[in-house]
Amino acid sequence: MINIKLNVNGKDYSLEIEEDKRLIDVLREDLRFTGVKEGCSEGECGACSVIMDGRIVNSCLVMAVQANGSSIVTVEGLVKDGELDPVQRAFIEKGATQCGYCTPGFIMAARAFLNRAKDPTREEIREAISGNLCRCTGYNKIVDAIEEAYRYEKGI
Amino acid sequence: MKKRGRGIGLSFYGTGYGNGFPDVSNAWVRLLKDGKIGVYVGGAEVGQGAMTAFVQIAAEALGVPHDRVLLEIEDTLTTPDSGTAAATRQTYNTGNAIKIACENFKEKLKEVAKDILNLNSTAALEVKDGEVYLEIFPQKRVSLEKIADFLGGNILEAEGSFTAQTTKLDPETGQGAPYWPYTFSACGVELEVDTITGQVDILKAVLVQDVGRAVNPHLVEGQMDGGYAMALGYALFEDLNLKRGVMGNRKFSKYLIPTSMDVTELTKIIVEDPESTAPYGAKGIGEPVMIPVTPAILNAIYDATGVRITELPITPEKLAKAFSDFEKEG
Numbered sequence: 254m255i256n257i258k259l260n261v262n263g264k265d266y267s268l269e270i271e272e273d274k275r276l277i278d279v280l281r282e283d284l285r286f287t288g289v290k291e292g293c294s295e296g297e298c299g300a301c302s303v304i305m306d307g308r309i310v311n312s313c314l315v316m317a318v319q320a321n322g323s324s325i326v327t328v329e330g331l332v333k334d335g336e337l338d339p340v341q342r343a344f345i346e347k348g349a350t351q352c353g354y355c356t357p358g359f360i361m362a363a364r365a366f367l368n369r370a371k372d373p374t375r376e377e378i379r380e381a382i383s384g385n386l387c388r389c390t391g392y393n394k395i396v397d398a399i400e401e402a403y404r405y406e407k408g409i
Numbered sequence: 410m411k412k413r414g415r416g417i418g419l420s421f422y423g424t425g426y427g428n429g430f431p432d433v434s435n436a437w438v439r440l441l442k443d444g445k446i447g448v449y450v451g452g453a454e455v456g457q458g459a460m461t462a463f464v465q466i467a468a469e470a471l472g473v474p475h476d477r478v479l480l481e482i483e484d485t486l487t488t489p490d491s492g493t494a495a496a497t498r499q500t501y502n503t504g505n506a507i508k509i510a511c512e513n514f515k516e517k518l519k520e521v522a523k524d525i526l527n528l529n530s531t532a533a534l535e536v537k538d539g540e541v542y543l544e545i546f547p548q549k550r551v552s553l554e555k556i557a558d559f560l561g562g563n564i565l566e567a568e569g570s571f572t573a574q575t576t577k578l579d580p581e582t583g584q585g586a587p588y589w590p591y592t593f594s595a596c597g598v599e600l601e602v603d604t605i606t607g608q609v610d611i612l613k614a615v616l617v618q619d620v621g622r623a624v625n626p627h628l629v630e631g632q633m634d635g636g637y638a639m640a641l642g643y644a645l646f647e648d649l650n651l652k653r654g655v656m657g658n659r660k661f662s663k664y665l666i667p668t669s670m671d672v673t674e675l676t677k678i679i680v681e682d683p684e685s686t687a688p689y690g691a692k693g694i695g696e697p698v699m700i701p702v703t704p705a706i707l708n709a710i711y712d713a714t715g716v717r718i719t720e721l722p723i724t725p726e727k728l729a730k731a732f733s734d735f736e737k738e739g
């Protein structure tokens with residue numbers, strides 16, 4: 254067992270965990286942030302994407318001890334004062350979700366991208382989400398939603 | 410060398426179980442305490458948008474806003490059998506069952522309203538906007554809340570059942586009406602192929618889908634985008650690599666599905682030609698959206714290069730080999 258400290262969605266946690274736990278296990282099992290989805294378990298699908306210290310990571314590929322001391326944002330952490338994040342709003346508005354399994358991962362990838370994007374083109378958006386797989390939507394409505402979220406944030 | 414080509418694919422697709430098999434959907438509709446309406450069906454939501462379509466169909470049939478319809482699905486304890494979410498059948502079949510159940514439900518509402526309003530019969534009674542009223546003297550009206558109050562603990566409920574009409578094919582002549590309804594689709598693509606590397610780049614794609622009536626155009630488009638991407642993968646990448654029953658490609662790094670970089674923009678055209686046996690004319694499109702895409706891609710490769718591809722997926726290696734064989738043979 255080993256002690257780690259994590260800040261998840263703005264709250265500090267001190268946890269005693271098995272050394273071989275991955276970040277996704279701690280988030281889902283210990284902290285119950287089940288919005289983090291496990292698709293492939295090997296860094297290929299992006300369903301487990303979370304933002305770690307400002308960068309998008311596959312939480313199935315990060316060992317929990319590696320995350321010690323870092324700040325994590327999961328999809329549960331996006332709602333502020335009961336208000337959906339613009340990305341979440343745009344996903345609903347544009348119908349960017351079908352079965353929904355990939356959705357939290359896409360929303361986090363989009364969030365991380367929009368945090369630094371400037372007038373993104375559709376090509377740039379496609380590239381930003383290319384680490385996330387979706388079997389249902391064909392991606393077009395997801396790209397629409399991310400464009401829309403950018404407009405919400407810029408008030409245009 | 411890079412070569413460009415264009416191709417089209419056309420398809421018609423029979424929805425439902427077909428071939429005379431009894432294709433049944435059931436629905437229940439119930440008046441709830443607060444005057445809202447419960448709709449109960451066993452049709453599964455798998456991301457295709459069935460829940461949205463069911464609520465829309467019920468709201469339309471009952472003449473109430475969507476937020477007055479409470480849908481319950483998929484729970485075998487509380488819902489009747491509405492068949493599988495397969496064969497592109499839920500909107501058509503279960504949609505029909507819901508519509509029938511709502512119509513039966515309205516008749517039952519009228520019976521109660523007749524008693525509350527002291528009328529001789531249910532003739533000229535209308536159900537609309539959460540009220541039952543007499544068309545020829547609209548001052549006579551009662552809200553669904555009042556009806557629910559009046560009934561107290563008594564449940565007002567109606568059922569609806571729909572069985573699609575198909576006939577078995579005659580084993581001798583092959584004649585019959587094995588499916589109903591059919592949906593029609595067309596796809597056109599323009600692409601560029603590299604005859605050395607076998608790489609295929611789709612430059613432009615258009616998908617046209619007949620849907621009878623688009624209950625929710627947004628969701629129809631979502632299905633078209635999804636079907637197109639799936640067919641693109643089917644044509645160009647997706648290979649289980651089965652060897653003696655063992656799946657060789659068990660990872661997404663081997664079993665490649667298209668990413669957001671592989672799928673190009675898609676022009677989507679929805680064709681609405683209402684189907685007379687369908688709920689508000691709406692037919693299913695879940696599977697059909699995928700079908701014409703692969704032929705269109707293969708036809709475009711042929712148009713670009715003169716090479717006919719007969720094996721899928723047409724990976725860059727296979728395509729490059731097909732080109733060099735073609736050149737050798739002249």
Ligand code: FES
Pocket residue numbers: 290291292293294295296297298299300301302311312313314
């Ligand atoms: S579950 Fe982590 S990338 Fe697929």
Ligand code: FES
Pocket residue numbers: 350351352353354355356386387388389390456
């Ligand atoms: S919505 Fe089903 S995998 Fe993306």
